Every structure is written in C-alpha cells, then in structure tokens.
Amino acid sequence: MGLYVLRKLGNIMSDNDFVYKSQDVDYLGFLEAQLRDMAGVDTLAYELLQNADDVQNEDGRFPVTTLSFDVTDEALIVHNNGRFRPVDFQRLQNIAGGGKREESGVIGAFGLGFLAVYQITDAPEIFSSGRHWIIRPDAPTEQRIAERTAKTSGTTFRLPWAFDPASGVRRTLRLEAVRPEQLDAFAQQMGEAIAQAAIFLQRLEQLEVRRNGVVVRRIERQRDGEHLLLTDENGQITTWLLLNGDFAAPAQQLRQQYPWQIEERRQSQVQIAIPTSGTLQAGRLYAVLPTANAIPLAFHLNADFFPTTDRKRVHFDSGYQAAWNQAAITAAAALLADRLPELPHLLLPTGLWHLLQSTSEVAQQAQRKELPQVFTAFWQELLPRLRKTSVFYTVAGEWLPLADGRLLPTGTAVSPETTIPLLNALQIPILHPDLADYSALLRQIGTPTITVSDVADGLRRVGLTRATLLHEAPLFLRTVDGWQPLWALLDTLLRGLPPAERENALAALNPCAVVLTDRIVLRPLTQVYRGQPEAQALFPDVAWLHSALPADSFPGRYVPAFGVRQAVERLAEMPIDLLEEAWRLGRLDVPRLFRWFERQQIEIFADDPALAGAIRRLPLCPVDGExxxxxxxxxxxGFEDPLQLAGLVDGHAIGGRRQFLHDLGVQELDFDTYLHTHLPRVLAQQPDLPADGRHRLLQLLAKRLGEFRDDEALQDQLGQLPLIPCLDGSFRPAASVYFSREVMDQLGLRVHIAEPVESTAQQALYEWLGVRTAPAAANLVQALLAVGREWETEPLDSSTYTTVINCWQALAERLQSGEIKAEALAELHNQPVIPNDRQVLSPPEEILVADRPDLAEQFAEWKPFFLSEDVTWLPAAMAAGVRPLSQAVTVAVVDEDEVVADTAVQKHIVARYPLLERLLRAETAAGHTVQSAVLHKLKVMTLPNLRIQTQLQLDAQVKVTEAESVSAKWIHGVLYLDSEKQPVPWAVVARELAQALAPGRNVGSLALGLKEVLAAESIEDATAVLDELGYP
Known part of the structure; x- marks a missing residue:
C-alpha cells in the first residue's frame, strides 16, 4: 500500500475504530526459561535465604533473625520468624516486578528469586500473616493462587516434593522429578549452602537445616565489631575478620557515565572476610550471597556486584556492569592494603602470609590472562606497603619490617629443626618455621638471607668473643652436637659467596670463638690451626683443631694450616731466654725441628721464599751452650778467622743436612764470605774487640788487598768501620783518620792520627780504606763549625785563631784550584765562623770587605767588621757569604721629587754606545767581567743641588750618613747629575759608570777610558783617542 493511501486512511480513522484484545504471559513457559538459570539445591537455599534476609515490617524494619530448612520425606519446610507484608504478597502475584530493588538495604528482586522453588515442587505453599496460599502454576491465571485464612506464626514455606515425573508442571518445565533417595543429599547440600551464605548476611542470626526434624547443620551468627563468630551445631566456632570499605567516588562517576543503567540505590560498599584461624584455599565473590566465582584468594569478597542472569557469576568483560564490578575489586584491593598494618595483630601469621601469597599468585594468574586483569590490583597495592610494614614474624614471636628479618639459606644442608632454635638463642630475627613455605615470596620482596655477619653479631651478643672453655659456653652451645647446626649453616653461607665477599665475611667472624680445639676450648678462626701430626708434636702449645672436626667443611676448612711460616713466626715471638730454656729442658727438639723444616722445602723455597731468611734469623743453632x-x-x-769470632754450625746438633743448610743461605767460611759478610757485622756490633786481633786482621787485609782492591762497595763499607789504630789508642774509621800530625795545624787537636805504618802494603791498605794526608773541605767546614759552637761570643785564643785562619786559607786554596765550589761552604752561612778585629767569631753576613775606602771611612765605627781586600783567604770568606761594603750600603737621593730627565746627556751617551762597547770588549778580552746591560738600560736624571745619603745595616743595627753633595751618582740603573754643575763632570760620571759596569774591583783604568770617550768634543775625537790608546 502506498504512503499516500496510508496517510489518507489515517486522516479518516479515530480511536473509537480500534478493538482491544488481551495479552497474557505463558506462565509455565516463563518459569521454564527462568529456571534454566536457577538449577541446584544450593541456589534454592540462597534464594530463600535472600528473601528472608530482606523481609521488612511495615515500618521498614527487618525482624527476621532465624531461618530453618527441614527436609522431610513429604516436603521441604522453610520457616523464618518474620512475616509477609501485603506488598510482599502483591509481588508474588507480579513475578519479576523489580520493586525490591527500589528498597534500600535489600539484596535482590523478591519474587523472581522465589521461582527457584519450582525445581523441587509443583505447588508451593506459603503460611504468613494469617494467610495460607497455594500456588498452582499450571492453573488458569484467575485460579493460580488459592488463598484462605489460617493461624500462622512467622513465615513458613511448604514445598511438597515433586515426586511425580508425569505431572504437567514437571513436563512443561522440563524438570526431573525429585527422587526420595535424593533427600539426604539435599539436606547436606543445604547445610553447606547456609555455611557459605552465613558470612555476609545482613540480618539473619541463626540458620538451620534438619532432616525430618533432626538437626543436620546449624549456624549461629554473632557480630563483635569487625569480627563475625559462626558457631555450628557441635559448638565449634569459626571467626571471620570483616573489613569494610567503600568506592563512593568511583561509583558516583560511573552513575554519571551510565545514568540509566546504574541505579542510585546500588551500593558502593565492599567487604572482605578473612578467617582468623586456619586458612582459606579459595575465596568467593559474593553479591551478599555466594556466586560461583571461586577465586584463589585467601578471603571472600562481597560487593553489590552486577551478576549474570543466573546470579552465579560476576561480569568482568565489558560494559557498565564490568566497569562497576572492576571498581569494586579495585576498592577491595585498596582496603586490604590500607588495613595491612593491623593484620599481623588480627590474624595468625600463617593466615596472613597465606593471604599475601594468594594475592601474589592471583596477580601472576591475571598477568597470564587466566583471571581478569583487575585482580592484579591486590598485589600492586600490597607490595609497596609490605616493604614498610612489620609483617615479618620471627621465631621469637616478634613482628618486624622485612629488611630486619632473616631467612635461612636455600638448600638441604641446613636443618631448620635444629638451626632455628639455635639462631633464636643467638637473638637473630629468623623466620618462624611455620612460615617456611613463604620463604620464596619473602625473599622475592626483599627479606635478606641470614649472613655470616648476622651470626657473628649473635655470637658477640652471647659473649663468645674470646677463648672459652666449651663447658662455659652458653647453655645451648655446650656440646659438639649443639654446635653442629651452626657450623653447617656457616659452611653453607661461606661456600655460596664470591672470594672477595667470603674474605669480608670471615673478617666479620674472626673475633668470634667458633672453633673447638683439641683442648676443648672455643677460639676464633685465626687462633686455631690444622696441621700434620709432626707439627702438632713439635708445637704442643698451639691451639689445634679438634680431631673430630672435618677439614673440608666449616670450621676446619677455614682455619689456617700450620706450616713453616707459622712455626717461624711463633718461634720469633719467643724471648731468647724462654727459647733457650725450652731447648735445655728438652721441650724444643732442635734436630727434629730442622728435619721437619727440611721436609717442607716446597713451602720454604717455592711458596714463600722469604722463609729461608726468616729461619736463618731464628736463634736455633746450639753454639758453646747457647x-x-x-x-x-x-x-x-777451610778459612780461619783472625778475630776468632766467626761461629761455625754444628750439623749434628741441629740435625740438618749440609745441603739443606746451604740452600737456606748459610755460607761457608771462606775469605770472600768472611770479608763481605762476617767482618762488617762483627766490627759494627762488637766495638770492643781485642787490639791484637785487630792488628792481625789488618795484616791479613794488607797481605790480600789485591784480591778486593777493585770492590768499591766493600771499600766504602770497610772505610766506615773502626779498623785504623790511632795514636790515642783507639780504632777509628779511615774517613776520620790522617797520616800526619801536620793536619793538627789546620784542624787543631780535633783530629785523629794513625799509628805509623809498618810496611808499604799497610800504607796501601790505609790509603785504600780512606786514611788521608790532608783534610777535605768538608772536614775544614766542620772544624770551623765546631770552633763556633765551642767559643760562641768569646774572643779566640791565639792557637784557635790560628787554626781558624788556617782553615779559611785551606778552603780558599781549594776554591781557587777548582777542587771545590762555593756550594761546599753553604753550611757556614749564618754561623759564627769568621773572626773580626776583636777575634770574636761572627757570621759571614755580618762581615764586609772594605772595597771602597771612602765608604769605609764613612762607617769607621764598624771597622772591626771590615776585612781588607788584601786578605789571602778572602775568596773563601765571600763564598761563605761575606759581602763587599759597596754592595752592602744603600744610597738614596735627597729631594728626589725634584728630579727631571736629562735628555741631552742621555743622547750624548747613547751616541757613544759603539765606542763604549769597544771599551767593554777590551775589558772582557782582558779577563774582566763587565755587566754591559747596565749601559743599555741606563737612564739619566738631573736636579739642582744633588745630595745623597748612604745607609748600612749590620745585623739589627742601621747607620745613615749625613747628606753629601755630589756632582754625579749612579743608583740602581739611574745616573743622577747636579744640574747646577756645568759643564758635565765627565770624570765623575765615568767613575760612577765604571763601578756599575764592574762592581767589586778596581775600576781606575776602565773609568779613564770611559772619561776619554764621553768627554771628547766629537765622536771622531773620541775614536781617535781610543785608537791612540791602542783599543782594538
């Protein structure tokens, strides 16, 4: 029919033209569809429990506190102590009306859940509020509910068993008839159902299941704060910890996101139920009543979940229902983490750690997609809190942070049964053995394994830090068996460490007495040794490892082996008197000791080569009773010692073969060995050797000088030894002895003179050893220093004065000959070694050379400190620090602020530079030293009435002369002229320049040449003068 025709018909028809027909529900078909999702006696029990828990009075209160199921042979009788309201009867008439969801604090839609009774009955009956209803689902609509008045108490459901498989209801609902033999199983299943459902019920306090009136199961619920006590028919009590949380904020966001799907009255509370005794292997998700969602968590979780249509599972896939349910799970995870600090005090340790491990395992399953991803939230929330919370339970019953607890190492070598009590006695916070199954998880989240340092700390706490008799050790460590677990533990811990860490661990353990010796004493590792029987026999006082302890595990594996090194160190520590006492009494068996040494040659010569020298240094060889x-x-x-002091080894007395002694480095007494080894040691250690022996020695050395003359090292060594006999009867080193008495004239009586030699061979030996004919410069310097220390500020006597002058004269001769340099006199600086005119010694810095008579005259009062330029030993004095007077004074211009540059004279001098340099080259060619740079850096300044002052400082005294008028003066690179003195006084200028160019010497001829060049009228005239004077 076209659109136009339809529009036309619509315009001409009215509402009065319609005829109305009824539409009804196929009630049995509806039941059949609903019952597909409600199979199971437990579902029936849950639905009836829910209805009873929701029953309200007219005033909204919930009076129902008891509910019982009686599985009789004829019917299931369900009774509670509440009663139906009119609205409840009305809802049964309007199945699945949904009104119950609009009431606050109820579980689900009443009426729809009631349909579950048709699993077992064809005609349910209700007795409540003075009414008796019989519901016949196969009857016509208007006859489906039969009602009559009856005397009632509470509410009773009578559900006759549907035994007839041929009934119309059974056939239409496609359900099997109930068989009488099933009734016992029904009673058991209902008993299990009420036990499961009892945890999160809101109001019911007593639940019961009977079989023909006999109690099969009874559960009494009692709330005590957060604890729920469930008492069964046998009086056994199960306690649950109920944790309550909320996700109100996320719930409100979800309601705003899904305003038509999530009703306002859907609750955002979450609850967690944890058994406080025992453990729960698998928890359940509850929507107040249990769902079929079993989860491998050690607790039950209740929330107002969106279930599937069969009310057995919870949505987690997608959509608003999954979002709501995931928010509830996330809130439960946060709730559990927030309450974590309290759980150690509310649960058994095993219960707590079973719970924690279950959250870890569930997270792993969720990551493998075996569970919804949201279940990882529990472990994610808990893990960071665990590391900050005292959840480690020790064998001592303490709760500690994870980092403070300790775990046993993995493996079978350590027995927890014997080790844990011992560690507890050592006050080490070891894990309680009941929690051993959770060690892997504890280790994973940061609990450390016990370390050697932990054990060492424990041993220190109980006082095992010194040698201790076993029977005086702490009670739990007074037997070998008591120590075995600890030794096994330490062995396991040490074997598992890298070498560097093992050394650190042993260092921590070293102060502790952990090793049992053969004398039943506990000692630290470093004080006990393991050794061969021969070593133990030789050193019975050593703390030896107890023979019952194996050498390949702790402690035997870690105590040091006793070898030659340990024996040598032990013997070296013994005072010689105790060592000789042990030898005389037979406790030190020297031959047996050397035979043992000889059997350890690999250690001595290969492993520890320093041992040979250490053995040689030990006083172990008997000689003349010592x-x-x-x-x-x-x-x-074959060589005889002229001093008769060289000791010889008696091989029989020490039991060592000659070859072994030779390998040890014991030398044969031949001349070479005697000369290089024995003689220097004897002379150094025994200064009081007899004179006749010394003379015989010198004769031997003089006779055999040719054998060692070229040995410079020996020459230096013997030259320092007291070999030379002197006139005063002493024997002295050759370096301090002289051949002739004439040396006394230079050095005074402070020298040693050798006895006259008896042969040219002895003369040659003395000279080779270093006996001298004249003093060396160093001796002269020391002689001067000695005089200065002796006389200090006192005037010298005539002989000492002569000695001092002789020393300076000798030093000057050695300087002039080039034998020594000025540095050889450095020790004389600042020392009183030069006599002044009063014959009192002064430091060189306080003595001046009177090189300028005019200056000497100006400072005449200091004349005693001036040396004449004619003194023959002046070069040595100046090398020691004596200065020319001209260099010691300081000259300054008076009224220097009036000075101006004299450019005319400056140019005059500069113009004559080539001629002046001609003069200076001639001076240099004549062997004189000139400072030509002075000429090129010269500045010329002038001022009227040029006056100068001269200053001299000696020691702390300063003298300044009166101002003196001069016509010209050179001071520090500047030539000053008196501008009022004209013409220029070239003779004075030439003298000043000459003294600057050649300081410290007579400059008369140089000054004359300079004057001729500067005073000439022209350069040509100056050149002619130089030519006439013969300057090249």
Whole structure:
C-alpha cells in the first residue's frame, strides 16, 4: 500500500475504530526459561535465604533473625520468624516486578528469586500473616493462587516434593522429578549452602537445616565489631575478620557515565572476610550471597556486584556492569592494603602470609590472562606497603619490617629443626618455621638471607668473643652436637659467596670463638690451626683443631694450616731466654725441628721464599751452650778467622743436612764470605774487640788487598768501620783518620792520627780504606763549625785563631784550584765562623770587605767588621757569604721629587754606545767581567743641588750618613747629575759608570777610558783617542 493511501486512511480513522484484545504471559513457559538459570539445591537455599534476609515490617524494619530448612520425606519446610507484608504478597502475584530493588538495604528482586522453588515442587505453599496460599502454576491465571485464612506464626514455606515425573508442571518445565533417595543429599547440600551464605548476611542470626526434624547443620551468627563468630551445631566456632570499605567516588562517576543503567540505590560498599584461624584455599565473590566465582584468594569478597542472569557469576568483560564490578575489586584491593598494618595483630601469621601469597599468585594468574586483569590490583597495592610494614614474624614471636628479618639459606644442608632454635638463642630475627613455605615470596620482596655477619653479631651478643672453655659456653652451645647446626649453616653461607665477599665475611667472624680445639676450648678462626701430626708434636702449645672436626667443611676448612711460616713466626715471638730454656729442658727438639723444616722445602723455597731468611734469623743453632741464629754462623770452609769470632754450625746438633743448610743461605767460611759478610757485622756490633786481633786482621787485609782492591762497595763499607789504630789508642774509621800530625795545624787537636805504618802494603791498605794526608773541605767546614759552637761570643785564643785562619786559607786554596765550589761552604752561612778585629767569631753576613775606602771611612765605627781586600783567604770568606761594603750600603737621593730627565746627556751617551762597547770588549778580552746591560738600560736624571745619603745595616743595627753633595751618582740603573754643575763632570760620571759596569774591583783604568770617550768634543775625537790608546 502506498504512503499516500496510508496517510489518507489515517486522516479518516479515530480511536473509537480500534478493538482491544488481551495479552497474557505463558506462565509455565516463563518459569521454564527462568529456571534454566536457577538449577541446584544450593541456589534454592540462597534464594530463600535472600528473601528472608530482606523481609521488612511495615515500618521498614527487618525482624527476621532465624531461618530453618527441614527436609522431610513429604516436603521441604522453610520457616523464618518474620512475616509477609501485603506488598510482599502483591509481588508474588507480579513475578519479576523489580520493586525490591527500589528498597534500600535489600539484596535482590523478591519474587523472581522465589521461582527457584519450582525445581523441587509443583505447588508451593506459603503460611504468613494469617494467610495460607497455594500456588498452582499450571492453573488458569484467575485460579493460580488459592488463598484462605489460617493461624500462622512467622513465615513458613511448604514445598511438597515433586515426586511425580508425569505431572504437567514437571513436563512443561522440563524438570526431573525429585527422587526420595535424593533427600539426604539435599539436606547436606543445604547445610553447606547456609555455611557459605552465613558470612555476609545482613540480618539473619541463626540458620538451620534438619532432616525430618533432626538437626543436620546449624549456624549461629554473632557480630563483635569487625569480627563475625559462626558457631555450628557441635559448638565449634569459626571467626571471620570483616573489613569494610567503600568506592563512593568511583561509583558516583560511573552513575554519571551510565545514568540509566546504574541505579542510585546500588551500593558502593565492599567487604572482605578473612578467617582468623586456619586458612582459606579459595575465596568467593559474593553479591551478599555466594556466586560461583571461586577465586584463589585467601578471603571472600562481597560487593553489590552486577551478576549474570543466573546470579552465579560476576561480569568482568565489558560494559557498565564490568566497569562497576572492576571498581569494586579495585576498592577491595585498596582496603586490604590500607588495613595491612593491623593484620599481623588480627590474624595468625600463617593466615596472613597465606593471604599475601594468594594475592601474589592471583596477580601472576591475571598477568597470564587466566583471571581478569583487575585482580592484579591486590598485589600492586600490597607490595609497596609490605616493604614498610612489620609483617615479618620471627621465631621469637616478634613482628618486624622485612629488611630486619632473616631467612635461612636455600638448600638441604641446613636443618631448620635444629638451626632455628639455635639462631633464636643467638637473638637473630629468623623466620618462624611455620612460615617456611613463604620463604620464596619473602625473599622475592626483599627479606635478606641470614649472613655470616648476622651470626657473628649473635655470637658477640652471647659473649663468645674470646677463648672459652666449651663447658662455659652458653647453655645451648655446650656440646659438639649443639654446635653442629651452626657450623653447617656457616659452611653453607661461606661456600655460596664470591672470594672477595667470603674474605669480608670471615673478617666479620674472626673475633668470634667458633672453633673447638683439641683442648676443648672455643677460639676464633685465626687462633686455631690444622696441621700434620709432626707439627702438632713439635708445637704442643698451639691451639689445634679438634680431631673430630672435618677439614673440608666449616670450621676446619677455614682455619689456617700450620706450616713453616707459622712455626717461624711463633718461634720469633719467643724471648731468647724462654727459647733457650725450652731447648735445655728438652721441650724444643732442635734436630727434629730442622728435619721437619727440611721436609717442607716446597713451602720454604717455592711458596714463600722469604722463609729461608726468616729461619736463618731464628736463634736455633746450639753454639758453646747457647742458641745463635744461623745468619751469624758459617758452615766450615777451610778459612780461619783472625778475630776468632766467626761461629761455625754444628750439623749434628741441629740435625740438618749440609745441603739443606746451604740452600737456606748459610755460607761457608771462606775469605770472600768472611770479608763481605762476617767482618762488617762483627766490627759494627762488637766495638770492643781485642787490639791484637785487630792488628792481625789488618795484616791479613794488607797481605790480600789485591784480591778486593777493585770492590768499591766493600771499600766504602770497610772505610766506615773502626779498623785504623790511632795514636790515642783507639780504632777509628779511615774517613776520620790522617797520616800526619801536620793536619793538627789546620784542624787543631780535633783530629785523629794513625799509628805509623809498618810496611808499604799497610800504607796501601790505609790509603785504600780512606786514611788521608790532608783534610777535605768538608772536614775544614766542620772544624770551623765546631770552633763556633765551642767559643760562641768569646774572643779566640791565639792557637784557635790560628787554626781558624788556617782553615779559611785551606778552603780558599781549594776554591781557587777548582777542587771545590762555593756550594761546599753553604753550611757556614749564618754561623759564627769568621773572626773580626776583636777575634770574636761572627757570621759571614755580618762581615764586609772594605772595597771602597771612602765608604769605609764613612762607617769607621764598624771597622772591626771590615776585612781588607788584601786578605789571602778572602775568596773563601765571600763564598761563605761575606759581602763587599759597596754592595752592602744603600744610597738614596735627597729631594728626589725634584728630579727631571736629562735628555741631552742621555743622547750624548747613547751616541757613544759603539765606542763604549769597544771599551767593554777590551775589558772582557782582558779577563774582566763587565755587566754591559747596565749601559743599555741606563737612564739619566738631573736636579739642582744633588745630595745623597748612604745607609748600612749590620745585623739589627742601621747607620745613615749625613747628606753629601755630589756632582754625579749612579743608583740602581739611574745616573743622577747636579744640574747646577756645568759643564758635565765627565770624570765623575765615568767613575760612577765604571763601578756599575764592574762592581767589586778596581775600576781606575776602565773609568779613564770611559772619561776619554764621553768627554771628547766629537765622536771622531773620541775614536781617535781610543785608537791612540791602542783599543782594538
């Protein structure tokens, strides 16, 4: 029909033209569809529990507190102590009306859940509020509910068993008939159902299941704050911890996002139920009543979830229902994490850690997509809190942070049964053995494994830090068996460490007495040794490892082996008197000791080569009734000691083969060994040797000088030893002895003169050793210093004065000959070594050379400190620090602020530079030193009435002369002229320049030449003068 025709018909028809027909629901078909999602006796029990928990009075209160199921042979009788309101009867008439969802604090839609009774009955009956209803679902609509008045108490549902498989209801609903043999199982299933449902019910206090009136299961609920006590028919009590939380903010956001799908009255509370005794292997999700969602968490979780249509599962896939349910799970995770600090005090340790491990395992399953991803929230929330909370439960019953607890190492070598009590006695916070199954998780989240340092700390706490008799150790460590677990633990811990860490661990353990010795004493590792029987026999006082302890595990594996090094160190520590006492009493068996040494040659010569020298230094060799070191002795070699002091080794007395002693470095007594090894040591250590022996020694050395004349090292060594006999009866080193008495004239009585030599061979030996004919410069310097220390500020006597002058004269001669340089006199600086006119010694810095008579005259009062330029030993004095007077004075211009540059004279001098340099080259060619740079840096200044002052400082005294008028003066690179003195006084200028160019010497001829060049009228005239004077 076309659109036009339809519009036309619509315009001509009215509402009165319609005929109305009824439409009804196929009630049994509706039941059949609903019951597909409600299979199971437990579902029936849950639905009836829900209806009873929701029953309200007219005033909105919930009076129902008890509910019972009686599985009789004829019917299931369900009774509660509440009663139906009219609205409840009305809802049964309007199945699935949904009105119950609009009431606050109820579980679900009443009426729709009631349909579950048709699983077992064809005609349910209700007795409540004075009414008796019989509902026949296969009857016509107007006859479906039969009602009559009856005397009632509370509310009773009578559900006759649908035994007849041929009934119309069974066939239409496609349900099997109930068989009588099922009734016992029904009772058991309902008993289990009420136990599951009891946890999160809101109002019911007593639940019961009977079989023909006999109690099968009874649950009494009692709330005590956050604890729920469930008491069964046998009086056994199960306690649950109920944690309550909320996700109000996320819930409000979801309601705003889905305003038509999520009703306002859907609750945002979450609850977690945790058993306070025992553990729960698998928890459930509850929508107040249990769902079929079993989760491997150690608690039940209740929220107003959106379930599937069969009310057995919870939505997590997508959509608003999944979003709501995920928000509830997330809130429960945050709730559990927030309450974590309290849980150790509310749960058993095993219960707490079973719970924590279950959250970790659930997170792993969720990551493998075996569970919805939202279940990772529990572990994600808990993990950061765990590391900050005291959740580690020790064997001592303490709760500690994870980082403060300790775990046993993994492996089978350590027995927890014996080790844990021992560690607890050492006050080490070890994990309680009941929590051993959770060690892997504890280790994973940061709990450290026990370390050697932990054990060491424990041992220190109980006082095992010194040698301790076993029977005086702490009670739990007074037997070998008591120590075995600790030794096994330490062995396991040490074996698992890298070498560097193992050394650190042993260092921590070293102060602790953990090793049992053969004398039943506990000692630290470093004080106990393991060794061969021979070593133990030789050193019975050593703390030896107890023979019952194995050498390949702790402690035997870690105590040091006793070898030659340990023996040597032990013997070296013994005072010689105790060592000799042990030898005389037979406790020190020297031959047996050397035989043992000889069997350890690999250690001595390969592993620790320094041992050979250490053995030689030990006083172990019997000689003339005493023990002497091998280093001081010799093997017999055919040479006789003229001093008769060289000790020889008695091989029989020490039990060592000659070759072994030779390998140790014991030398044979031949001349070479005697000369290089024995003689220097004897002379250095025994200064009081007999004179006749010394003379015989010198004769031997003089006779055999040719054998060692070229040995400079020996020459230096013997030259320092007291070998030379002197006139005063002493024997002195050759370096301090002279051949002739004439040296006394220079050095006074402070020298040693050798006895007259008896042969040219002895003369040659003395000269080779360093006996001198004349003093060296160093001796002269020391002689001067000695005089200065002796006389200080006193005038010298005539002989000492002569000695001092002789020393200076000798030093001057050595300087002039080039034998020494000025540095050789450096020690004389600042020392009183030069006599002044009063014959009192003064430091060189306080003595001046009177090189300028005019200056000497100006400072005449200091004349005693002036040396004449004619003194023959002046070069040595100046090398020591004596200065020319001309260099010691300071000259300054008076009224220097009037000075101006004299450019005319400056240009005059500059113009004559080539001729002046001609003069200076001639001076240099004549062997004189000139400072030609002075000429090129010269500045010329002038001022009227030029006056100068001269200043001299000696020691702390300063003298300044009166102002003196001069016509010209050179001071520090500047030539000053008196501008009023004309013409220029070239003779004075030439003298001043000459003294600046050649300081410290007579400059008369140089000044004359300079004057001729500068005073000439022209350069040509000056050149002619130089030519006439013969300057090249």
């Amino acid at each position: 023990l002497r070191p091998l280093a001081d002795l010799f093997l017999p070699g």
